[in-house]
Amino acid sequence: MPDPKRASSGPGAPGGGRHPRFRRLLDVADGLFDDVRVRAASDHVESGCAPCRDELASIIALRDRVADGPLEAPPRAALRRASRLFVAARVRAGVAVVQRVIATLVMDGRMAAAPALRSAGDGRRLLWTIGELELFATLSSGSRGALLRGQFLPADDEAPAPTGAVRLVRDGRVAVHAELDDDGEFAARCLMPGTYVIEGEVGDVAFASPPFVVDA
Amino acid sequence: MTPELIPEARAERDDGALVAACLDGDGSAWEALIARHGALVWAVARRAGLDEDDAADVFQNTWTIALEELSRVREPQHFARWVGRVARHQSMRVRRGYGIARKALPRVAREDIDVNVPDEELVRIEERGRVHAALARVGDRCDALLRLLYLETVRPAYDEIAARLGMRIGSIGPTRARCLQRLRGMLDGGGNA
Numbered sequence: 580m581p582d583p584k585r586a587s588s589g590p591g592a593p594g595g596g597r598h599p600r601f602r603r604l605l606d607v608a609d610g611l612f613d614d615v616r617v618r619a620a621s622d623h624v625e626s627g628c629a630p631c632r633d634e635l636a637s638i639i640a641l642r643d644r645v646a647d648g649p650l651e652a653p654p655r656a657a658l659r660r661a662s663r664l665f666v667a668a669r670v671r672a673g674v675a676v677v678q679r680v681i682a683t684l685v686m687d688g689r690m691a692a693a694p695a696l697r698s699a700g701d702g703r704r705l706l707w708t709i710g711e712l713e714l715f716a717t718l719s720s721g722s723r724g725a726l727l728r729g730q731f732l733p734a735d736d737e738a739p740a741p742t743g744a745v746r747l748v749r750d751g752r753v754a755v756h757a758e759l760d761d762d763g764e765f766a767a768r769c770l771m772p773g774t775y776v777i778e779g780e781v782g783d784v785a786f787a788s789p790p791f792v793v794d795a
Numbered sequence: 796m797t798p799e800l801i802p803e804a805r806a807e808r809d810d811g812a813l814v815a816a817c818l819d820g821d822g823s824a825w826e827a828l829i830a831r832h833g834a835l836v837w838a839v840a841r842r843a844g845l846d847e848d849d850a851a852d853v854f855q856n857t858w859t860i861a862l863e864e865l866s867r868v869r870e871p872q873h874f875a876r877w878v879g880r881v882a883r884h885q886s887m888r889v890r891r892g893y894g895i896a897r898k899a900l901p902r903v904a905r906e907d908i909d910v911n912v913p914d915e916e917l918v919r920i921e922e923r924g925r926v927h928a929a930l931a932r933v934g935d936r937c938d939a940l941l942r943l944l945y946l947e948t949v950r951p952a953y954d955e956i957a958a959r960l961g962m963r964i965g966s967i968g969p970t971r972a973r974c975l976q977r978l979r980g981m982l983d984g985g986g987n988a
Binding site for chain 1 (some may be wrong): 817822825826829830833834835836837838841847851854855858859862920922923924926927930941945946968969971972975976978979982
């Protein structure tokens, strides 16, 4: 078989003539028969030189793959979801989380009164960013202490809800432990007044929030 | 492919090395596998006539299975073929779910649907993906020249190509040959261009 890397034509072939170089075979593949050297190369292949015929077929196949164009890229959201599978599997397998971050409080405001709650006017909305996640929470007072509802939201709306667990820590002691549900939500009830920190492991992140106060 | 997902250095690892790295807990290797073969999986699903939503489900299911079965892939160096078959199987399951409702596929021309996606077709899709991944690394000049010569619907005249690429007309032919030879060398040598 002719060496595609050779710089010059090779020895004679069964059908006569010299083995054409890669470039001439490519010219044949591209049908550039105006050049007498290309016609000679074509004649050589046609004369029965099996290695050159195979080489020409290989060149045509390569050229056709180029001409087929690139494959359509999958949507970026699909790529991100598939990429996150690995982290989810590590979490399921109990592998240690790979990041440890401090949550950043980006919103702390009052929320509209909720008639079902006795002291609804005390409600707050809180939003923390934790790496690429967001933790949105509402804190409202009730007859038996405060109620904190939280939900972890992925940066990509189409991504699955993060999995994991959180702890509410008051004065260095775990007051509440809660697993996230399928929607990435959790609730902590009957919170006594005090200064709390939310910490936990969600997705591949271990985090802790800055302290916040639950009033009496 | 999405080059931004995968640093070039990672792209140099072959599939066998990437599978091994995944099993060692290397998340970047997992991302590299997806970046390298995601288009293949997507193409198989779309070739099976699935719309974007169903293709996205097949994409996710395929990679979920790939992750779960990674330690049992008998020939990790041929991961592309293996994951392509998984994608084909998943696509067929979805297609069976379509039942007789061919009319439920308005966005796909009937002649473009190939439920079975035979092995030869898988190989062709895989090769196409490899060639174009290699083309992206063969050099800007070669990439631009080969695209102009072979990807344009109407091939531009050599004088136009010369003007667009700042080349002499006489160097187009030899450069084209060298570029294709280099491309073939990368495919033959790298295995995972």
